[in-house]
Amino acid sequence: MAFFGKRILSFRNRKKDTPGGLWDSCPSCKEMLYLKEMKEAQGVCTHCSHHFSLPREDRIAMFADAGSFEEWDGDLTSVDTLKFTGTASYTDKLAENLLKTGYKDAISCGKTRVGGFDVGLGVMDFKFLGASMGAVVGEKVTRLIERSTEARMPVLLVCASGGARMYEGLFSLMQMAKTSGALARHAKAGLPYIPILTHPTTAGVMASFATLGDVIIAEPEALIGFAGPRVIKETTQQDLPDGFQRSEFLIKHGLLDMIVHRHDLKQRVVDLLNFWMPESSQRPVPVDGPMGIKQEDVVEAPTKNTPAKRRKS
Amino acid sequence: MSTYVLPFEKTIVELEKKLDELRSFSEDQDLDISSEITKLETKLEKERVSTYENLTAWQKVQMSRHPLRPYTRDYIHKITTKFIEIHGDRLFSDDQAIIGGFAYLDKQKVMILGTQKGRDTKSNLECNFGCPYPEGYRKALRLMKMANKFNVPIITLIDTPGAYPGIESEERHIAEAIAVNLREMFTFSVPIISVVIGEGGSGGALGIGVSNRILVLEHAYYSVISPEGCAAILWKDRSFAEDAAEALKLTAQHLKDSGLADGIIKEPLGGAHRDSDAVAAKMKSSILKHLAELQRMSSQELLEDRYNKFRAMGVFAETPPDESS
Numbered sequence: 032m033a034f035f036g037k038r039i040l041s042f043r044n045r046k047k048d049t050p051g052g053l054w055d056s057c058p059s060c061k062e063m064l065y066l067k068e069m070k071e072a073q074g075v076c077t078h079c080s081h082h083f084s085l086p087r088e089d090r091i092a093m094f095a096d097a098g099s100f101e102e103w104d105g106d107l108t109s110v111d112t113l114k115f116t117g118t119a120s121y122t123d124k125l126a127e128n129l130l131k132t133g134y135k136d137a138i139s140c141g142k143t144r145v146g147g148f149d150v151g152l153g154v155m156d157f158k159f160l161g162a163s164m165g166a167v168v169g170e171k172v173t174r175l176i177e178r179s180t181e182a183r184m185p186v187l188l189v190c191a192s193g194g195a196r197m198y199e200g201l202f203s204l205m206q207m208a209k210t211s212g213a214l215a216r217h218a219k220a221g222l223p224y225i226p227i228l229t230h231p232t233t234a235g236v237m238a239s240f241a242t243l244g245d246v247i248i249a250e251p252e253a254l255i256g257f258a259g260p261r262v263i264k265e266t267t268q269q270d271l272p273d274g275f276q277r278s279e280f281l282i283k284h285g286l287l288d289m290i291v292h293r294h295d296l297k298q299r300v301v302d303l304l305n306f307w308m309p310e311s312s313q314r315p316v317p318v319d320g321p322m323g324i325k326q327e328d329v330v331e332a333p334t335k336n337t338p339a340k341r342r343k344s
Numbered sequence: 345m346s347t348y349v350l351p352f353e354k355t356i357v358e359l360e361k362k363l364d365e366l367r368s369f370s371e372d373q374d375l376d377i378s379s380e381i382t383k384l385e386t387k388l389e390k391e392r393v394s395t396y397e398n399l400t401a402w403q404k405v406q407m408s409r410h411p412l413r414p415y416t417r418d419y420i421h422k423i424t425t426k427f428i429e430i431h432g433d434r435l436f437s438d439d440q441a442i443i444g445g446f447a448y449l450d451k452q453k454v455m456i457l458g459t460q461k462g463r464d465t466k467s468n469l470e471c472n473f474g475c476p477y478p479e480g481y482r483k484a485l486r487l488m489k490m491a492n493k494f495n496v497p498i499i500t501l502i503d504t505p506g507a508y509p510g511i512e513s514e515e516r517h518i519a520e521a522i523a524v525n526l527r528e529m530f531t532f533s534v535p536i537i538s539v540v541i542g543e544g545g546s547g548g549a550l551g552i553g554v555s556n557r558i559l560v561l562e563h564a565y566y567s568v569i570s571p572e573g574c575a576a577i578l579w580k581d582r583s584f585a586e587d588a589a590e591a592l593k594l595t596a597q598h599l600k601d602s603g604l605a606d607g608i609i610k611e612p613l614g615g616a617h618r619d620s621d622a623v624a625a626k627m628k629s630s631i632l633k634h635l636a637e638l639q640r641m642s643s644q645e646l647l648e649d650r651y652n653k654f655r656a657m658g659v660f661a662e663t664p665p666d667e668s669s
Binding site (some may be wrong): 107110116117118202204206209212215269272276284 | 507509510511513514515516517518519520522523524526527528530531546547550551553554566567568569573574577578579587588590591592593594599602604650651654655657658659660661662663
């Protein structure tokens with residue numbers, strides 16, 4: 032598989048991601064969206080502020096100071112260790128998802144700079160097998176946390192997940208413990224950890240690193256929970272309350288610290304890091320870099336309109 | 345002996361019945377049919393050995409859910425003395441799906457806790473069929489913190505279909521309750537041993553399962569998802585649970601072979617419920633043996649041991665960057 036260049040694949044993938052061509056309708060407000068404009072608005076509907084899922088490169092670019100992201104462990108690959116016998120082979124599923132996304136597994140991790148602070152950043156990608164956590168996701172998250180602990184860096188994890196990866200059996204469940212153990216050490220070292228919960232974050236990821244933050248931030252209207260709504264409905268035979276398991280429901284029930292509009296996310300993280308981290312650890316923020324994203328584009332986008340005005344009430 | 349027959353036990357139960365009839369017939373009629381009886385006894389024994397020693401993954405799952413199987417409270421009574429039960433999470437309630445307290449294993453002081461199933465409708469309603477709410481995990485955490493404070497080893501017994509997937513569970517953040525237990529269990533400097541005695545149902549099991557030693561009863565299972573749940577997702581049909589059970593490699597034997605379990609506690613032929621005293625005795629001696637090993641470690645070594653144990657779990661490939669271009 033080595034001959035598949037990552038760049039070629041992500042290019043091909045990006046074309047696939049815009050099925051309607053230049054325009055598409057927003058699933059939330061049904062307004063027609065000029066996709067280029069929506070993409071420039073970091074995957075936020077320009078009419079109703081609906082948050083679309085964001086390709087991982089865009090998510091990284093959104094947080095990383097220009098050109099500062101250095102990927103770690105991008106070559107880790109999942110293995111069909113159980114020789115899973117089922118409807119489809121795990122190996123085929125992995126190959127299919129590699130082709131679909133251009134990545135070897137459901138998370139990209141690395142060191143980056145956010146507002147001048149060195150940060151360990153992980154970004155989960157729901158497009159890859161529902162961002163389920165198997166040994167690769169668990170290992171990459173654990174290495175990210177361990178290296179960040181060693182380098183005295185905060186950790187920022189953009190979460191999205193359908194849960195543990197069934198194809199890896201109990202090994203996948205144990206990644207919950209592994210990652211939580213690494214976070215115990217990171218916390219003991221007095222370092223900040225911020226999980227950012229995006230739509231949807233559930234099950235095994237939710238019951239491990241997604242809920243262990245010093246502060247837990249969520250994007251608006253994200254589905255966040257342990258069990259899926261369908262399972263809960265089937266088990267309890269009860270109607271689910273309005274807005275159940277959405278960010279707005281969970282902040283009311285005391286799980287989340289804040290719901291932050293995507294355009295304000297980076298600034299909010301930087302504000303927190305400014306508060307927590309020693310001033311001496313902050314470096315000057317560069318303006319441009321190989322990511323091709325100008326820093327002011329990322330930071331200034333939200334100030335054009337105040338997000339509160341554009342948000343659905 | 346048992347009044348509950350699993351599908352694969354039918355032949356055995358029929359033979360047992362026949363043998364009983366033959367015996368009473370021989371007594372009533374004062375006939376010597378001992379050779380027939382011996383023949384049947386041999387046949388029964390053969391059938392039992394061939395069935396119970398070759399259970400499929402799905403049959404083991406059924407065995408692990410056998411309603412006569414000993415539960416956490418049974419084992420606590422059988423293996424410990426002077427059990428002092430501790431109640432409540434001091435936050436919301438006293439979840440009966442997780443019980444625990446201080447006790448003695450011979451002379452050894454321990455904190456023993458575990459998930460608890462019910463045996464009839466009333467007790468099942470009380471303990472929610474062994475599915476803990478968030479308060480169960482928070483109660484467990486409170487007990488374990490207390491054990492750590494008093495430098496007492498922790499024994500956790502696992503037997504749950506899973507954490508309860510209900511509206512209230514979500515409203516009180518069951519995922520967070522489990523996650524906090526996972527993290528905090530890595531910080532306790534006392535030995536921790538967990539024993540899967542029946543069902544090791546996913547995150548609900550792991551929520552009290554971060555330990556230095558993981559022991560599994562011969563017919564217990566430990567899985568990332570229930571076979572039915574897996575079948576519903578991958579096969580789009582719950583009736584494929586048998587295939588899913590096989591695919592998930594969830595039996596004690598598989599877990600031992602893949603290094604996820606440290607030991608298997610053998611059950612009597614036919615399952616733990618056939619002789620619960622015997623299986624309890626085996627469990628006790630196994631716990632004591634592992635405890636003795638762990639007690640030779642310093643607090644720091646125990647923490648490292650637990651961290652390294654889970655750190656090593658997971659199989660993946662890593663292509664060196666120079667080969668991938």
